[in-house]
Amino acid sequence: MQVLETNIDGVLVLEPKVFGDSRGYFLESFNQLVFKKETGLEVNFVQDNESMSAKNVLRGLHFQSPPHDQGKLIRVVQGSVRDIVVDIRKDSATYGKHFSIELDGTAKKMLWVPPGMAHGFASLEDNTIFAYKCTNYYEPSAEGCIMWNDADLNIDWGIEDPIISEKDQNGELFKDFKSPFEF
Numbered sequence: 810m811q812v813l814e815t816n817i818d819g820v821l822v823l824e825p826k827v828f829g830d831s832r833g834y835f836l837e838s839f840n841q842l843v844f845k846k847e848t849g850l851e852v853n854f855v856q857d858n859e860s861m862s863a864k865n866v867l868r869g870l871h872f873q874s875p876p877h878d879q880g881k882l883i884r885v886v887q888g889s890v891r892d893i894v895v896d897i898r899k900d901s902a903t904y905g906k907h908f909s910i911e912l913d914g915t916a917k918k919m920l921w922v923p924p925g926m927a928h929g930f931a932s933l934e935d936n937t938i939f940a941y942k943c944t945n946y947y948e949p950s951a952e953g954c955i956m957w958n959d960a961d962l963n964i965d966w967g968i969e970d971p972i973i974s975e976k977d978q979n980g981e982l983f984k985d986f987k988s989p990f991e992f
């Protein structure tokens with residue numbers, strides 16, 4: 810597995826080995842020993858999530874506040890997304906900056922998003938299946954949402970007229986946001 814650093818400290822792109830043959834393909838989507846060897850991180854995932862999205866669906870920007878903060882190991886099983894990670898750790902040199910990457914079910918790149926990030930994605934195809942492992946359980950009372958189209962964050966999601974949940978239409982503006990995360 811190849812591990813690539815990004816413009817945000819702690820956010821990593823992982824490129825798993827994909828074994829293709831005449832039947833199709835095989836890959837290890839997570840191996841704790843390999844993950845620790847290649848990233849130096851000891852992680853304990855407690856919840857796996859999966860969502861399917863039509864083209865132009867946008868989910869985000871979401872986070873859970875401590876002590877319910879979540880690290881996420883993200884992959885796209887089929888379809889493709891533009892994935893966005895925003896650094897919301899106070900005092901971080903990249904506070905308010907974002908990392909953007911296209912993930913798809915063909916190249917099989919994955920993304921490690923540590924706690925302290927707001928996360929979201931835009932689906933670029935119909936029937937996009939998004940799967941991710943979380944280091945902490947879902948806790949609705951700890952959920953936070955920052956507006957996807959916040960002018961200060963100035964994120965290009967790669968789509969027009971996104972399909973958005975009611976919750977995501979009422980997120981916080983970044984200028985009013987009081988981060989619960991220390992760097």
Ligand SMILES: Cc1cn([C@H]2C[C@H](O)[C@@H](COP(=O)(O)OP(=O)(O)O[C@H]3O[C@H](C)C(=O)[C@H](O)[C@H]3O)O2)c(=O)[nH]c1=O
Nearest residue numbers: 858860868869871872881928929930946947948974976
């Ligand atoms: C996240 C979550 C949701 N739910 C229930 C709550 C709702 O009834 C339904 C849909 O939830 P929501 O609209 O919050 O789903 P997404 O918009 O895909 O949320 C995710 O979007 C971005 C991409 C993220 O990174 C977060 O992990 C997560 O917030 O599933 C659960 O039961 N467990 C969960 O862990």
